[in-house]
Amino acid sequence: MSRQRLRTWGVALVAAASLLAACTSGTTTATGSPTGAAQGSGAGGTSAAPHPAAGSGTGPTAAGMTGMTGMSTSTTAQSFSSTHAPSAGRPSSATTGTKTRGPAVAVLPGMPAVTDAHNVYADAGANMISAVQRKYPAYAYVPHNKSGDVWVIDQRTFQVVNKCHVGIEIQHVVPDYHMTMLYATDDVGNVIRAIDPATGNCGKTYQVRDPYNMYFTPDGKYAISVAEARRELVWYDPKDWTVKDTTDVSNCAGIDHADFSVDGKTAVFTCEFGGRVVVIDVASHQIIRSVDMPVRNTVMGPQDIKMAPDGSVYYIADSDSNGVWVLNGAATKVLRHIATGLGAHGLYLSRDAKQLYVTNRHEGSVSVLDSYTGAIEAKWTIPGGGSPDMGNVSADGTRLWLSGRYNNVLYVFDTGTGKMIKEIPVGDGPHGLALMPLPGRYSLGHTGITR
Numbered sequence: 001m002s003r004q005r006l007r008t009w010g011v012a013l014v015a016a017a018s019l020l021a022a023c024t025s026g027t028t029t030a031t032g033s034p035t036g037a038a039q040g041s042g043a044g045g046t047s048a049a050p051h052p053a054a055g056s057g058t059g060p061t062a063a064g065m066t067g068m069t070g071m072s073t074s075t076t077a078q079s080f081s082s083t084h085a086p087s088a089g090r091p092s093s094a095t096t097g098t099k100t101r102g103p104a105v106a107v108l109p110g111m112p113a114v115t116d117a118h119n120v121y122a123d124a125g126a127n128m129i130s131a132v133q134r135k136y137p138a139y140a141y142v143p144h145n146k147s148g149d150v151w152v153i154d155q156r157t158f159q160v161v162n163k164c165h166v167g168i169e170i171q172h173v174v175p176d177y178h179m180t181m182l183y184a185t186d187d188v189g190n191v192i193r194a195i196d197p198a199t200g201n202c203g204k205t206y207q208v209r210d211p212y213n214m215y216f217t218p219d220g221k222y223a224i225s226v227a228e229a230r231r232e233l234v235w236y237d238p239k240d241w242t243v244k245d246t247t248d249v250s251n252c253a254g255i256d257h258a259d260f261s262v263d264g265k266t267a268v269f270t271c272e273f274g275g276r277v278v279v280i281d282v283a284s285h286q287i288i289r290s291v292d293m294p295v296r297n298t299v300m301g302p303q304d305i306k307m308a309p310d311g312s313v314y315y316i317a318d319s320d321s322n323g324v325w326v327l328n329g330a331a332t333k334v335l336r337h338i339a340t341g342l343g344a345h346g347l348y349l350s351r352d353a354k355q356l357y358v359t360n361r362h363e364g365s366v367s368v369l370d371s372y373t374g375a376i377e378a379k380w381t382i383p384g385g386g387s388p389d390m391g392n393v394s395a396d397g398t399r400l401w402l403s404g405r406y407n408n409v410l411y412v413f414d415t416g417t418g419k420m421i422k423e424i425p426v427g428d429g430p431h432g433l434a435l436m437p438l439p440g441r442y443s444l445g446h447t448g449i450t451r
Helices: 010-024
Strands: 139-143 149-154 160-165 170-175 182-186 191-196 201-207 213-216 223-227 232-237 242-248 255-260 266-271 276-281 287-292 302-307 313-318 323-328 334-339 344-349 355-360 365-370 376-381 388-393 399-404 409-414 420-425 434-436
Touching: 139 170, 139 182, 149 170, 149 191, 160 201, 170 213, 170 434, 182 213, 213 255, 223 255, 255 302, 266 302, 276 302, 302 344, 313 355, 323 344, 344 388, 355 388, 388 434
Parallel strands: none
Antiparallel strands: 139 149, 139 434, 149 160, 170 182, 182 191, 191 201, 213 223, 223 232, 232 242, 255 266, 266 276, 276 287, 302 313, 313 323, 313 344, 323 334, 344 355, 355 365, 365 376, 388 399, 399 409, 409 420
């Protein structure tokens, strides 16, 4: 549910959606497997080992991230400087002489090299933060739909350290491509406001068309405003915020979230009110195709999307289906459905990329999936219920931070135990929460998709 008109449907709509999903849960895939089952990999990759206890750090503080304890052996000796990196000081193994794992990938021109074809998130592991980001305080940035402001919360103490007004309806806080700036998006006021992650203070405001959500192309050339109400993608130069192009996506009602292919050449955007996805050619900005879900939910349908680490599939949260659709890596057909819980909405990867966290917003739970196979490993439940929505995983991988969309709180989970360790009261209508600092070489936007 991404716009005001949907919020008025209330609890009766949620109940109706749940009944509808129950009626369709027996649909079979082309291979004959029940849609609710997590059978077969469908991902084409080797199953990952069970997730170990996360991290050995002392907490998500900038000072505690300098030990690089979460680095894999293939990247431990890497320099934090690379000609392929977006800027000096960014962690990368692309050009430091270390052999690339897996087959070479011909990427979008200007995009950093893929250093591990089996895990495109390999350079965004626990504590793999740049020298620049090590100076950033470990803060959570919480945008509010209804109060129009952003609250800044210390990840160590859980205390509010700053508040700044942005506009009318703030949807997401988005780390920019270089991860040196954050942008709070106001889709009703048609503005974004810069936030400095070095201080937590708000800065300049820029005019941007209907920025419900925002992404950055893998080469860093464009910022894409997901203009949901206008049914457009608006391509901006992120240096001066001038419009460079517009893509008409009128066949994608409720254009919502996105992710990019391994090579960065295509993007898949979800259509919440259309029950489908659209595939965009990044170089030309044109629609390649649309793909309908087997059951086209058009009230609270396809929402968040996340690519598997090996690029073999995309996972698509569909609130009305109470689970996740699995789209093949070529983005041409839906393979199956995984039932997770009522109101599946947000998708987040563990720092080792072995697990996928699915927020079940109407159920008050988080499902934990094997990110390669889709197998369900666990379910974490919020005591007394709640509305887990959007957020991210801390830099050291030990905490999952989520906004409680309808409860005006934040939830902080221990990723090692699955226990909720803190509930933090915040403002009115918390939504697309972001964390800084973040591991990775560059950001694709949203609440911090990094590679």
